[in-house]
Amino acid sequence: MSILIDKGTRLLVQGITGRDGGFHTRQMLDYGTKVVAGVTPGRGGEKIHGVPVFDSVAEAMAATRANTSMIVVPAPFAADAIFEAADAGVGLIVCITEGIPVRDALAVVHDIAALRKSPDSGRPARGRPRLIGPNCPGLISPGLSKVGILPGQICKPGSVGVVSRSGTLTYEVVHQLSQSGLGQSTCLGVGGDPVIGTTFVDTLALFEDDSETDAIVLIGEIGGTDEEEAAQFIKRRVRKPVVAFIAGQTAPPGKRMGHAGAIVAGGTGQASEKIAAFRAVGVPVARVPSEIPGLVGELLERRRGRRASARPKSRHAGRSLAASRPARAAGPKRTTAKRGTAARGGGRRTATRRSSR
């Protein structure tokens, strides 16, 4: 299955009449997303790729029962577009726009947080909106729905959840996962800005609670402390296997690496600290992107083994563990009794690993 978007997603696109808005509406329609409305002030009544355009989000909501909005308006107007969507009661707001001033981002992020706490606070429509982005590629639940600009053809339905601060690096990793036969439940880019609506921690919680996600890939980068917070959260609350990768290990301090959020400042935000934080809680960190599929595959195998060992009949578990560790299974003293020991030993190791997280 997936998180946040699926077959029930009814999308409206704010900024649909723009060049990017039109192009990606076409792409999303082709992928199978139900794009039900577009909004551009002053352009109500038009149609873009067959999708009706409205003057306001409220009108679009009333006419089409949209539940999700994607924002592709220019940066000076993006914060206003987010407020408008929140006031109209949109549940999920995905802001693709890049280059929003941090002052504006702070204002919308705080407003949305307040709405989530008390949805009634005198607003036109009641709702607990969630904001993804800004400056993000959006999200895709392969085979079900796509809201954003990720290329659909590189994804494959499956059980790996992918969360990232980047755009094209996410595509790179997803592509490699798909090529290795590891499909994805949902791939989500949280955005490359310093102030964003949905964080790694929020997304990890969603993946942990999603019954169809079996493993999680987290792609971080230099700057801020989101990765360190994610590591702490994994230790406390995530039982599914997680593989991490951190971009920017060779980035010099004090320089902004493209993303407004990617800057090593005052000794914090370095890749080495983030890598250490993940390793300290038992999360393997890939040295290069091409290591990610192998690490995920390994952890999924182990998890399947662990699940099997959790079944009441321990002998069965022994076989399953042995199967996932050929070297051990092929040992010379392979008797029924020894196999039982190996299984218990494996169980203990697992327990140690978990408690050390």
Next chain:
Amino acid sequence: MNLHEYQAKELFARHGLPVLPGQVATTPEEARNIATSLGDTVVLKAQVLVGGRGKAGGVKLARGAEEAYHAARAILGLKIQDLPVRKVLVARAAEIARELYLSIVLDRAAQLPLVMLSAEGGVEIEEVARVSPEKILRRHVSLDGLRPYQARSLFRPLLADGSQVSQAADILLRLWAVFRDGDCTLAEINPLAVTPEGKLVALDAKVTLDDNAEFRHRDWNLWRDPEDETPGARLARERGLSYVKLDGDIGCVVNGAGLAMATMDLVKHYGGEPANFLDIGGSSSPDKVTAALKIITSDSRVRVILFNIFGGITRCDDVARGIVQSLEQSPLAVPLVIRLTGTNEDLARKILAERGLSATTSMDEGVRAAIAKAQEVFA
């Protein structure tokens, strides 16, 4: 964008913050004239966008115009952390009884502005922060800002005198206005000096502006000093590319910041040294590619150029066209390694093949090939 001290002080003065009169000079003669008009003792400060100016000899006191002339001549000949000093601020000097520290910075983890203040301001503030962080007071500010009573209560433990507390609170409220209305991510006064007469003055000013907010500040463009930028950095900014020069020899052209960082890391992983970070951005036209090549080839250390393109919004054929166009205009003196995957990849390969160029599909392969080429050139 980081502002020079003299620019930040202009911004402060506009918001009514107490700064001492001064002007910026580019020659010793100018410095002498400014010192004459200010009278009395002046301080001369190198205007470069790096820290540690004082320790590098970039800050001098001068009594009278002649001393100012000689001090300016010394400072204008300096290089501080490789940056030649082209401007010197000549300002009236103040007697200092105490030095405080005051700043407002964006705390991204808390997603709130953060006020920091300390009774131990001055050049050693970073040391204070490291050794005794408890001496730096930290208070988050709501987006609505501070009320005057909150500002006063912050300073009361630091300042015994009631008038000084009022002055400091007023300074903090004005600094908040600079921070919020000016779209700053940092506004810092260090030192915030107390004179023997009990007056508070901002003796230094450090401001970082949020580049994304430039559309609502037309005056920012005037602050941008073309001489602070290398020609490559300027061309990158004008064409909407993101470029950071590094010390290696493998030039990288990548779409997307995350992938560009990962490409640099991979170059290093396989034993090479990246020459730069360069992100050509999302919807990349052939022109952006031409500009990218121009920027990279202006770096004489570059021995090979690696393209790493994962097509999404970026169309691989646009990139291929840009490469072909550039080569037609001016052939490259260094080898080219191209990796392309994604949107319109097949068309891109066709365009490249017509010019006898080929491209790999794997990032690892592309990086390794580039490193091998760089070593060939070296041999």
